[in-house]
Amino acid sequence: MKPSTCRRFVLALIALLALAALSACQREPQPEWRLTDVSGHLPDLDFKLTDDNGKSVTGADYKGKVVLMYFGYTHCPDVCPLTLTQLHVVLDRLGAPADKVRILFVSVDPKRDTPAIMHDYVNAFDKRAVGLVGSDGDVEALAKRYRSAFTREPDRADGNYEVSHSSAIYLFDAEGKARLLATPSASQDDIVHDLHLLTSMETRP
Incomplete structure (x- = not known):
C-alpha cells in the first residue's frame, strides 16, 4: 500500500x-430496572376523574411527579390495604425523593366510594396518596387503557359485595410516560430501587 x-x-x-x-x-x-419495563408498551398517564377533595383532575395535573397508580376500592378486605401499606413503607424507605412521588388510588367501586370516603381511606395510609373516583364508564375506560380488569360481584341482600380486580401497580415517570409495572410478587427492595432511578431522571423540557 x-x-x-x-x-x-x-x-x-x-x-x-x-x-x-x-x-x-x-x-x-x-436504567437497570428491576421491575417489569413497559416503556413504549403502555400509553401515557391520561384520565379525567375527581380527586378525594372533590376537584376535577386529569393526568396532566400530576406532571412533574412520579406516579404509582393502583386500581382498588375501600371495601377491599385484604389486597388493597396490604398494597397501600406496602407503598407507604416504600416511600418512607425512599426518603427525601418521596416528595416527588404520588400514589393514585383509583376506585373500581364508584357506587360506594365517594370523594370523602376515599379521602379518609387513602390518608390513613399515606399523605402522598390521592383517591380518584369517576363514573362507571370513566373507570372502565381507564382500566381498559392500561389493560387492567375488575368484576363486581352481584349485590347481596345486605348491600355488600366484593369487587375482583387486578393488583398490579403502574409506575409513570415525571413526564407521565408509562415506565414500569410492579406485580404482587415485586419486593419492596425492587420498588425502592426503581423509584430512586425514576425520581433521579431529568425531565425533558
Whole structure:
C-alpha cells in the first residue's frame, strides 16, 4: 500500500472511530430496572376523574411527579390495604425523593366510594396518596387503557359485595410516560430501587 493511501486509510479509520464514540456518547444509558419495563408498551398517564377533595383532575395535573397508580376500592378486605401499606413503607424507605412521588388510588367501586370516603381511606395510609373516583364508564375506560380488569360481584341482600380486580401497580415517570409495572410478587427492595432511578431522571423540557 502506498504511503499516501495508507495515510488516508488511517485517517478514515480514526474518523470512523471518532464518529462511533460520539454516537455512543449521545445514546442515553438504559436504567437497570428491576421491575417489569413497559416503556413504549403502555400509553401515557391520561384520565379525567375527581380527586378525594372533590376537584376535577386529569393526568396532566400530576406532571412533574412520579406516579404509582393502583386500581382498588375501600371495601377491599385484604389486597388493597396490604398494597397501600406496602407503598407507604416504600416511600418512607425512599426518603427525601418521596416528595416527588404520588400514589393514585383509583376506585373500581364508584357506587360506594365517594370523594370523602376515599379521602379518609387513602390518608390513613399515606399523605402522598390521592383517591380518584369517576363514573362507571370513566373507570372502565381507564382500566381498559392500561389493560387492567375488575368484576363486581352481584349485590347481596345486605348491600355488600366484593369487587375482583387486578393488583398490579403502574409506575409513570415525571413526564407521565408509562415506565414500569410492579406485580404482587415485586419486593419492596425492587420498588425502592426503581423509584430512586425514576425520581433521579431529568425531565425533558
